[in-house]
Amino acid sequence: SVQAHNEDKAQKLMEMNGLKPVPDSYDYDLIVIGGGSGGLAAAKEAAKYEKKVMVLDFVTPTPQGSSWGLGGTCVNVGCIPKKLMHQAALLGQALQDSRKFGWQFTEEVKHNWMTMTESVQNYIGSLNWGYRVALRDNKVTYENAYGEFVGPHTIKATNKRGVEKLYTAERFLIATGERPRYLGIPGDKEYCISSDDLFSLPYCPGKTLVVGASYVALECAGFLAGLGLDVTVMVRSILLRGFDQDMANKIGEYMKEHGVNFIREFVPIKVEQIEEGTPGRLKVTAKSTTGNQIIEGEYNTVLLAIGRDPCTRKIGLDKVGVHINEKTGKIPVNDEEQTNVPYIYAVGDILQDKLELTPVAIQAGRLLIRRLYAGATTKCDYVNVPTTVFTPLEYGACGYSEETAAEKFGEENIEVYHSHFWPLEWTVPSRDNNKCYAKIICNIQDNERVIGFHVLGPNAGEVTQGFAAAIKCGVTKEQLDSTVGIHPVCAEV
Amino acid sequence: MGWEETQVRGYEEFVRTAQRYHGRPIFALFCGDKDAQGKSWCPDCVTAEPVVRKELHNLPDESVFIYCLVGDRPYWKDPNNEFRKNLKLTAVPTLLKYGTPQKLVEEECFKSELVRMLFTED
Numbered sequence: 001s002v003q004a005h006n007e008d009k010a011q012k013l014m015e016m017n018g019l020k021p022v023p024d025s026y027d028y029d030l031i032v033i034g035g036g037s038g039g040l041a042a043a044k045e046a047a048k049y050e051k052k053v054m055v056l057d058f059v060t061p062t063p064q065g066s067s068w069g070l071g072g073t074c075v076n077v078g079c080i081p082k083k084l085m086h087q088a089a090l091l092g093q094a095l096q097d098s099r100k101f102g103w104q105f106t107e108e109v110k111h112n113w114m115t116m117t118e119s120v121q122n123y124i125g126s127l128n129w130g131y132r133v134a135l136r137d138n139k140v141t142y143e144n145a146y147g148e149f150v151g152p153h154t155i156k157a158t159n160k161r162g163v164e165k166l167y168t169a170e171r172f173l174i175a176t177g178e179r180p181r182y183l184g185i186p187g188d189k190e191y192c193i194s195s196d197d198l199f200s201l202p203y204c205p206g207k208t209l210v211v212g213a214s215y216v217a218l219e220c221a222g223f224l225a226g227l228g229l230d231v232t233v234m235v236r237s238i239l240l241r242g243f244d245q246d247m248a249n250k251i252g253e254y255m256k257e258h259g260v261n262f263i264r265e266f267v268p269i270k271v272e273q274i275e276e277g278t279p280g281r282l283k284v285t286a287k288s289t290t291g292n293q294i295i296e297g298e299y300n301t302v303l304l305a306i307g308r309d310p311c312t313r314k315i316g317l318d319k320v321g322v323h324i325n326e327k328t329g330k331i332p333v334n335d336e337e338q339t340n341v342p343y344i345y346a347v348g349d350i351l352q353d354k355l356e357l358t359p360v361a362i363q364a365g366r367l368l369i370r371r372l373y374a375g376a377t378t379k380c381d382y383v384n385v386p387t388t389v390f391t392p393l394e395y396g397a398c399g400y401s402e403e404t405a406a407e408k409f410g411e412e413n414i415e416v417y418h419s420h421f422w423p424l425e426w427t428v429p430s431r432d433n434n435k436c437y438a439k440i441i442c443n444i445q446d447n448e449r450v451i452g453f454h455v456l457g458p459n460a461g462e463v464t465q466g467f468a469a470a471i472k473c474g475v476t477k478e479q480l481d482s483t484v485g486i487h488p489v490c491a492e493v
Numbered sequence: 494m495g496w497e498e499t500q501v502r503g504y505e506e507f508v509r510t511a512q513r514y515h516g517r518p519i520f521a522l523f524c525g526d527k528d529a530q531g532k533s534w535c536p537d538c539v540t541a542e543p544v545v546r547k548e549l550h551n552l553p554d555e556s557v558f559i560y561c562l563v564g565d566r567p568y569w570k571d572p573n574n575e576f577r578k579n580l581k582l583t584a585v586p587t588l589l590k591y592g593t594p595q596k597l598v599e600e601e602c603f604k605s606e607l608v609r610m611l612f613t614e615d
Binding site: 122123125126129132133136137 | 601610
């Protein structure tokens with residue numbers, strides 16, 4: 001059988017006294033481990049140069065049993081369903097606003113979780129299928145199997161039925177991404193869910209406790225509250241660590257004023273089940289981080305969003321000598337995405353000290369392949385990458401936060417220009433008139449070049465994208481001032 | 494029990510037939526009507542049909558292959574026809590696995606690799 005033959009071959013290879021004999025010809029030019037944003041972009045690009053490529057993608061089910069198809073986190077349990085559910089929540093708000101604009105409807109407006117989830121999952125299904133068609137069409141071999149290194153240039157792929165196959169390749173690209181971290185307290189895996197489960201939850205989560213203050217936590221808390229659910233966020237210390245704290249606090253304030261409860265400076269120590277069900281009832285016991293106070297609360301659902309860990313510890317990296325940061329699991333690479341092992345590369349969320357964003361992974365993956373197979377030299381530019389947090393009041397940013405700019409350039413060398421604004425669309429329905437906010441941080445010593453852009457308001461992502469291009473071109477305050485605004489839009493501020 | 498084929502014409506007959514086979518995997522190929530000589534007004538359908546038929550032997554056991562003529566050209570061009578509105582079809586030929594987002598449209602149907610993937614993989 002093929003399996004026995006391959007095992008024999010690998011056995012012979014590894015028997016040779018720790019030497020690293022490599023096969024004369026490999027099964028593939030490139031094997032990509034991980035079919036997410038970075039992995040798929042790289043695979044498709046490599047196929048363009050007529051390389052023989054294989055993609056291995058496998059989703060280990062969550063403790064609750066959730067799983068999904070080809071496409072990675074972004075498509076299945078990240079950006080895509082998140083933005084759709086955020087949109088669902090915004091539409092709820094719009095329906096309320098619409099009455100002031102003259103729309104009349106007598107029925108009370110309610111939200112149906114199953115209808116929304118089915119539509120979202122259906123769309124995701126079409127994306128999963130689309131990726132499989134694209135790979136097949138480009139002659140990229142795809143296997144739904146768990147890949148791990150077993151020796152030099154050799155990988156073992158195990159499918160969901162436990163069937164193992166060995167493959168060899170000249171080069172490898174690790175793009176395995178991350179998965180949500182659990183708290184390590186009693187009841188966490190048995191009763192809590194994570195973002196991996198939320199977007200396909202087959203029942204409405206009901207009264208929810210979100211643990212964490214990451215953008216995942218705040219975005220999820222935000223749309224759940226927007227859909228009419230009773231939401232509480234339990235925060236250990238600060239909101240949105242790593243982001244401009246001035247903006248983070250404004251986001252928190254807005255969410256608080258719009259019905260999200262916050263429990264600050266507490267961490268859960270125990271989760272118990274009071275009653276089974278879909279959803280059931282859970283009791284959460286939490287301890288203060290500043291004293292000995294203990295509190296208890298009852299919720300239908302507990303959503304953990306306390307961080308994500310790279311999937312690098314169980315893929316046999318030790319067998320091929322790839323260094324990882326033992327503490328974080330992240331993989332250090334040079335500026336050409338190469339690990340310490342010359343024929344093994346890595347892209348995406350698993351990289352040490354790089355941004356965890358889909359477009360970054362895609363860009364890095366594509367450029368890497370072009371350098372490897374098309375003689376290109378362009379490296380991925382990780383500087384001035386724009387981002388957006390899709391909390392109820394959206395936050396778009398590009399460049400330095402105020403604190404980091406002050407630290408790097410000196411507080412006396414930066415100038416911050418800021419403004420509150422009131423979107424025209426919010427005036428008629430009498431929505432908050434002092435919450436939207438924008439600021440730019442300029443480097444005085446460099447012609448007041450804009451080194452940081454931050455905006456809090458509707459469509460923040462759309463607004464930020466253009467400014468990111470401007471910042472990349474080195475726009476200065478004067479140039480911004482001399483650009484005539486579009487009226488009436490938020491971006492003119 | 495292997496697979497079986499059934500031929501239908503028009504939206505209502507398609508829906509009735511799909512309902513009849515509820516519970517079994519259903520694959521459907523939608524094409525434009527054929528004239529008296531057996532030729533469709535849709536040139537891509539003419540190209541796709543033999544490719545699809547050549548792969549039918551790969552259909553899983555128990556499945557049903559519904560060959561559906563959608564109607565004449567004016568009917569198809571109408572943006573409100575039932576196939577577009579209810580089944581969300583955007584073009585003919587379309588080959589799909591009923592009840593899933595898995596489908597192949599137009600030139601995708603010319604590629605036997607893709608047809609085989611639709612028929613045989615999950």
